[in-house]
């Protein structure tokens with residue numbers, strides 16, 4: 001009897017332990033499942049049942065506060081300057097496109113004025129074009145690739161000192177820029193703006209590589225964010241294809257009209273000797289037709 005009685009008591013004890021253990025397991029799984037659900041990883045929560053842990057979560061007490069009151073460790077001062085890349089969260093909160101940025105400029109101003117623009121520099125050819133423009137007393141607009149600026153600092157400083165207008169032409173000239181994720185477009189524009197800032201200037205125009213602003217508004221919304229007006233053109237002699245000096249000049253003269261923005265190149269992968277050779281004739285013959293050649297307003301077209 002005594003032995004059986006002890007066995008029975010022991011059995012009751014085992015059941016009690018099992019029940020207690022089971023409760024502990026359930027409680028532990030609930031607690032463990034909660035942060036996994038919140039973070040999107042870990043053990044998924046049981047579906048179909050309310051989450052009592054969430055409901056009964058105790059109020060959060062700011063117990064770790066004293067730790068933050070301690071003197072700051074020297075880590076922050078030892079770190080390099082914060083990266084200057086644009087906030088990648090920016091494109092997700094872009095405001096709607098508004099009027100000045102929903103069009104791409106192909107013309108500007110009133111009267112018999114035309115605007116020379118040079119794309120894809122600075123390069124080793126830019127200086128020769130600056131010489132020609134200076135000799136003629138003409139100001140132009142340069143749509144520049146940000147990653148090339150550091151390679152031609154003297155040319156860039158002269159270009160700015162000569163009074164030409166700057167235009168952001170992206171950081172690396174991706175032909176499909178309008179199709180890139182917003183964060184990458186943001187980086188293409190933003191890093192180039194920062195490169196201009198190294199020279200103490202701000203561009204208020206953006207020309208998409210290939211002139212392609214895309215079918216969505218993302219690229220123009222980012223232009224709006226940086227206050228860089230979308231810049232196109234209305235005269236394109238395709239000088240980058242090197243069709244011959246005569247052809248370049250004649251195309252400009254035969255397609256120009258008042259307010260025209262004329263596309264030429266001081267970069268683009270091959271030599272720009274035809275553009276350089278054609279520029280004096282373009283200037284003199286446009287002036288002969290009564291055109292004033294001007295830079296786009298540096299602070300924007302309005």
Ligand SMILES: [Zn+2]
Nearest residue numbers: 119120209210
């Ligand atoms: Zn280009």
